[in-house]
Amino acid sequence: MDGDIAPLQEICRLASRYGALVFVDECHATGFLGPTGRGTDELLGVMDQVTIINSTLGKALGGASGGYTTGPEPLVSLLRQRARPYLFSNSLPPADVGCASKALDLLMESNTIVQSMAAKTQRFRSKMEAAGFTVSGASHPICPVMLGDARLASRMADDMLKRGIFVIGFSYPVVPKGKARIRVQISAVHSEEDIDRCVEAFVEVGRLHGALP
Structure with a gap:
């Protein structure tokens, strides 16, 4: 809301010290922060220290609906079985998926x-x-x-x-x-x-x- 960027480097250092995982909500970063638009972790050089990323397809990636979570395979498998928004929501319309996929293609092709x-x-x-x-x-x-x-x-x-x-x-x-x-x-x-x-x-x-x- 304030246009701030989280002190992710400091957060990652604390997580490393205390054996914690880092979970980042990138809804206001995906698609435009960092040299290639991958988000705050890319901007601050800690991509290898962030375990879970939650973000949206409804903002920079075309303004469509939907979102996603990335992380270790066991976590993703658990979410597929337990995450209520995933279990009890309809699938995204194909047009929304196509829009977001094209936005990601554009980001991958050029900065x-x-x-x-x-x-x-x-x-x-x-x-x-x-x-x-x-x-x-x-x-x-x-x-x-x-x-x-x-x-x-x-x-x-x-x-x-x-x-x-x-x-x-x-x-x-x-x-x-x-x-x-x-x-x-x-x-x-x-x-x-x-x-x-x-x-x-x-x-x-x-x-x-x-x-x-």
Whole structure:
């Protein structure tokens, strides 16, 4: 929610010291973090130290439904017999599977999309911060523009939509009180012109509502 990246190297060191397994939820990392988009463990160089990965097909991998868990074969076999969401859910529609499979193929073939996403994320974050906004997190395509006031976040998001920019205001109880924000999600299909137009709209709306001088 805050665009943070977990201190996975430190977590892995603790797991090694105490004989624990590392289980990582990569729903906000699969497909864009790391040099080839494999996630936080690749980004931080601990792929060989993470035992279980849980992630989704519903975000970066095409926006479809479904998800997956990877891990040791005994664990996967156990989940197939005991995991209630797996046992009592319908199979994914073939179109969703095809969409996710193609997204994985694109990631395996080239890191161009991942590099493009990183560059666009940096462009948005740096321009927003230069304009006077506070953007939580670092280097993550989920870019929370921190505003503090719930009503301000809601009104600014509404005015952004009037300018053709679809962003969402988040406030309590979704986030802590006093931490209201507008969450911006950078996509690989955004152009540099899209990024710049979004920043320009934020500046205009921010000044209109007193969030910027």
